[in-house]
Amino acid sequence: xxxxxxxxxxxxxxxxxxxxxxxxxxxxxxxxxxxxxxxxxxxxxxxxxxxxxxxxxxxxxxxxxxxxxxxxxxxxxxxxxxxxxxxxxxxxxxxxxxxxxxxxxxxxxxxxxxxxxxxxxxx
Numbered sequence: 525x526x527x528x529x530x531x532x533x534x535x536x537x538x539x540x541x542x543x544x545x546x547x548x549x550x551x552x553x554x555x556x557x558x559x560x561x562x563x564x565x566x567x568x569x570x571x572x573x574x575x576x577x578x579x580x581x582x583x584x585x586x587x588x589x590x591x592x593x594x595x596x597x598x599x600x601x602x603x604x605x606x607x608x609x610x611x612x613x614x615x616x617x618x619x620x621x622x623x624x625x626x627x628x629x630x631x632x633x634x635x636x637x638x639x640x641x642x643x644x645x646x647x
Contacts, residue, residue, distance in 0.1 A: 588624030
């Protein structure tokens with residue numbers, strides 16, 4: 525049986541006080557193998573807090589992620605919006621960063637299944 529959280533997650537990450545996932549989560553994708561990779565996986569944001577580096581970036585509302593994609597069109601113009609409806613068994617979430625942005629930590633078995641859990645909802 526795999527560990528509850530991926531082995532590269534720091535100790536106490538996510539925090540027990542972080543909220544359980546519950547409901548729709550929106551994530552930007554561009555049909556690449558990097559779609560569900562964290563900053564840690566991509567070797568980016570090396571000065572960010574370690575727990576945030578292993579999380580996936582997501583939004584709780586379609587409107588918030590659409591606004592984010594529009595505000596950073598130079599970076600995300602080719603990205604689509606994918607959505608998954610998650611329950612507490614999937615992982616933990618915390619509001620972080622800009623308006624509507626959340627950090628999402630998926631349990632080991634669910635992180636490995638991201639491509640099948642998320643579906644494109646906005647091109």
